Amino acid sequence: MSNPLRLGIAGLGTVGVGTVRIVQRQAALLTARTGRDITISAVSAQTRDKDRGVRLGDYAWEDDPVALARRDDVDVFVELIGGEDGPAKAAVEAAIESGKHVVTANKALLAMHGQALAEAAEAQGVTIRFEAAVAGGIPVIKALTEGLAGNEITRVMGVMNGTCNYMLTRMQNDGLSYDAVFKECEELGYLEADPTLDVGGIDAGHKLAILSAIAFGTQVDFDALTIEGIERVTIEDIEQAADMGYRIKLLGVAQMSGRGLEARMTPCLVPASSPLGQLEGPTNMVVLEGDSVGQIVLRGAGAGEGPTASAVMGDVCDIARGLNLPVFGVPAAELKPVAKSNQASPSSYYIRMELFDKPGALARVATVMGDAGISIDRMRQYGHSSENAPVLIVTHKAAKDALDTALAALPGTGVLASEPVALRIEDA
Numbered sequence: 236m237s238n239p240l241r242l243g244i245a246g247l248g249t250v251g252v253g254t255v256r257i258v259q260r261q262a263a264l265l266t267a268r269t270g271r272d273i274t275i276s277a278v279s280a281q282t283r284d285k286d287r288g289v290r291l292g293d294y295a296w297e298d299d300p301v302a303l304a305r306r307d308d309v310d311v312f313v314e315l316i317g318g319e320d321g322p323a324k325a326a327v328e329a330a331i332e333s334g335k336h337v338v339t340a341n342k343a344l345l346a347m348h349g350q351a352l353a354e355a356a357e358a359q360g361v362t363i364r365f366e367a368a369v370a371g372g373i374p375v376i377k378a379l380t381e382g383l384a385g386n387e388i389t390r391v392m393g394v395m396n397g398t399c400n401y402m403l404t405r406m407q408n409d410g411l412s413y414d415a416v417f418k419e420c421e422e423l424g425y426l427e428a429d430p431t432l433d434v435g436g437i438d439a440g441h442k443l444a445i446l447s448a449i450a451f452g453t454q455v456d457f458d459a460l461t462i463e464g465i466e467r468v469t470i471e472d473i474e475q476a477a478d479m480g481y482r483i484k485l486l487g488v489a490q491m492s493g494r495g496l497e498a499r500m501t502p503c504l505v506p507a508s509s510p511l512g513q514l515e516g517p518t519n520m521v522v523l524e525g526d527s528v529g530q531i532v533l534r535g536a537g538a539g540e541g542p543t544a545s546a547v548m549g550d551v552c553d554i555a556r557g558l559n560l561p562v563f564g565v566p567a568a569e570l571k572p573v574a575k576s577n578q579a580s581p582s583s584y585y586i587r588m589e590l591f592d593k594p595g596a597l598a599r600v601a602t603v604m605g606d607a608g609i610s611i612d613r614m615r616q617y618g619h620s621s622e623n624a625p626v627l628i629v630t631h632k633a634a635k636d637a638l639d640t641a642l643a644a645l646p647g648t649g650v651l652a653s654e655p656v657a658l659r660i661e662d663a
């Protein structure tokens with residue numbers, strides 16, 4: 236077949252090798268679906284002499300991904316190196332300058348430099364596609380930019396870091412501490428080289444920043460997110476939340492209101508019976524809400540060779556078919572800077588604390604809540620094992636300012652035996 240689409244693949248780790256495998260194994264299918272042969276001209280990685288379990292001898296080799304990106308026999312530069320700066324960024328910029336489309340799985344690069352790269356690509360008449368960057372094999376970018384193009388998006392939510400969801404599920408189901416599960420993940424090789432990217436919520440935050448930009452037509456702005464990782468989630472909170480009918484998830488939520496964009500990636504409680512509450516193990520879930528469609532739920536593998544390479548190849552196929560959409564769904568020049576809401580939308584909160592077990596302690600806490608304008612929905616004291624009384628409160632919807640006022644006033648009651656833990660309860 237004439238007019239093949241020729242790929243240059245930079246990065247031959249799990250996803251790069253998976254992409255090569257699909258190109259080789261599904262050649263006939265890819266041609267039937269796109270009307271073009273999809274071929275690989277050249278590849279690049281840090282180490283050449285390594286058995287990757289895949290045939291690479293037919294392809295030219297480049298030590299330098301920038302040289303790969305500039306090759307005349309490459310139509311699409313596939314960036315699977317990773318990292319927000321360094322060779323990945325240099326090579327993507329070189330590809331764009333050379334008038335080549337880019338397909339990437341690099342969430343950090345897009346979250347930090349997405350606007351500049353989109354402007355550069357659109358000025359050159361090429362596109363950057365990044366389905367693999369968000370929630371691995373789940374086609375969420377395509378769902379937002381194409382399937383839901385007729386909707387005003389009202390909210391985007393998701394569990395988008397499989398490692399954190401695995402850790403929280405393991406704590407929940409097996410009663411293990413955070414430290415024990417972290418160690419297990421280290422041994423299993425589930426954590427990123429810098430584990431803070433996972434457990435600190437940064438990897439998931441990068442993904443949310445990208446989704447939020449597409450959903451609300453803004454420039455990507457990672458700094459507009461509130462991010463908190465799962466490092467401080469305890470088995471006690473997981474168990475107490477479960478007892479109250481909730482699960483704790485590292486949940487991303489982005490929503491736009493008259494006050495501006497509210498976007499956070501934080502540990503939250505969700506109803507145990509909700510799709511997000513039922514999500515176990517390393518699986519990802521993205522919930523999209525639009526004014527016409529209502530709510531849709533997408534669930535699938537957020538990482539791994541097959542799922543991530545599947546997303547890469549979906550993008551490659553779209554380019555082969557001639558699709559050249561604006562990088563973030565609308566032309567980059569029309570994307571507005573993020574106007575960040577200075578106030579989180581009202582929410583119920585879970586508050587756990589230990590009180591000195593003495594007459595009037597609960598009443599003092601209730602008074603602080605009432606004085607802050609917070610109405611208590613449920614409150615209970617549970618199993619004492621010491622002279623202190625652990626107490627759980629679930630509030631009715633309250634403003635974040637009111638919660639902060641109450642939390643600041645609680646030590647003044649003189650009845651607190653531990654610092655309170657407060658977690659948002661998200662309607663899911």
Ligand code: HSE
Pocket residue numbers: 395396397398399426427433438537538
């Ligand atoms: N470390 C990520 C996760 C995979 O656990 O979901 C890629 O972002």
